[in-house]
Amino acid sequence: MTPDTATPSLPPTPPSRRAEFRFDGDAREYFRIWIVNLFLSVVTLGIYSAWAKVRKKRYFAGNTWVAGANFDYHGNPVSILKGRAIAVATFIVYSVVDNFFPKVGYALLLALVFAAPWLVVRTLQFNAANTSHRNVRFHFHGRYPEALAAIAPLIVWPLIGIAVGWNMSSLPASGTEFFILSMPFIAFAAVYPRVVGALKLFHVRHAAFGEARFALDLPMGDFYRIYIAAAVGAFGLLIVGMVPIALMASLSPLPGLMVAWQAVYLGVAAVFLAYTRSHVANLVFNQARMQGGVRFVSTLTTSRLAKIYFGNLLAIAVSFGLLVPWAVIRTARYRASCLALESDGEMDGVLAGVSENVGAAGDEMGELFDVDVSL
Known part of the structure; x- marks a missing residue:
């Protein structure tokens, strides 16, 4: 009797599970929050802005859903207010010193650069630490030396600016002055x-959801290509848009040409931002992984995001800023609709961790000095 040599059947591979992100915010509802936040922040000379920030973050987190649950934000307004006070005080000190003692201001700027x-x-x-999903807090385990290594090339920018500003008074007026100032x-x-x-x-590499760490591996060349x-x-679009306007202006100057020029400029800016933000987001999200087999899928498109940006700019301009809430909700809804989670197993098994309390000073100073570190 011939032995059975058939390959034993393997257990079926569990199907990939997909969870779409969704944003349920409403422009009218958010407008009420936005206008009250704006009014109270003005009448309290900025003191209420800490509570306004918490209300805004809780609204957006609470209306963002994935895998059957929404996010939550737990920031303490008092902690944020303390951090904001430190940030404003630092900015005032720098402004005063830079105005009356410019060279001392350069030294202070250098210190702030290394504090970044x-x-x-x-x-x-x-x-x-103040964001959660299904009562599981997020964590960030990064440290100063790693952050310094990440932004080290950017430190060259203010250092050159300091060197140019320090020696500009001794430079003779010449054709090279423009080049020096542009350095x-x-x-x-x-x-x-x-x-x-x-x-x-x-x-991404130092972020965690509970105890589940994230991972990402990308070459720097991908970002340069984007x-x-x-x-x-953007340069090509600017030339294509500006040449006809310049020709018409040389033949018959019209007041409407200035509006056309501004429209071209805003359109090119919208395309540039849409291209870089959509491609960077897709690149990062589509390569990011979380322990437990969870991966991200991002499908932002330049054309759709550019239309949203351009429409937002026009709406905000013609409404004198009153349509800012509509623009913000519109953008958030599209970005959420283009993001999803996929997993080969159950995503509910991710272990939860307990967040450590951290101060808000760094968060507020980062906002004041425009430190953009969001995905």
Whole structure:
């Protein structure tokens, strides 16, 4: 009798499970929150802005859903107010010193530059620790040395600016003056894609949902390709849009040509932002992983995001700012609709951890000095 040599059947692979993100915010509902926040922040000379921030974050977190549950934000307004006070005081001190003692101001600016990595870390720690999903808190485990390594190339920008400003009074007026003054901007453009990529890697690699860590591995060249393509495309669109306007202006100057020029500029800016933000978001999310086999799927498109940005700018302009809530809700709804989670198993098995309390000073100073570290 011939032995049975048939390959034993393997257990079926569990199907991939997909959970779509969804944002249920309503423009009219958010307008009421926004207008009250704005009014109370003005009449209290900014004191209420801490409570306004918490109301806004709780609204957006509470209306963002995935896998049958919404997010929640737990920030303490008093902690945020203390952090904001420290941030404002730091800004005032720098402004006064820079105005009356410019060279001392350069030294203070240098100190603030090296404080920036601390601001980045505290911002990410504060936002993570105060955000939860299904009562599981997020964490951020990054530290100052890693943040410093991520933004180190960007430090070249203010250092060149300090050197130029320190010696500008002794430079003779010549054709090279423009080039010298442009050096900080050239340096900024050269290192910005690398810093964006390094911060994304720093953010994702040190983030965790409960005890489940995230992972991401991307070459810096991918970010440079995105920004170079965006810059070349924006320049081409600007030329295509401006040449007809310039020709018409030379033949017959019309008041409406200024409006046309501004429309072209805003349209190019909207395309540039849409291209860089959609491609960077897709790149990062589609390569990010979480322990337990959970992965992200991002499907943002440049065309759709550019239409949203351009429409938002026009709506805000013609409404004198009153349609800001509508624009914000519109953008949030689209971004959420293009994001999903996929997993080969159950996503409910991710272990929860307990968040450590962190201060809000770094978060508020990061906002004041425009430190953008969000995905």
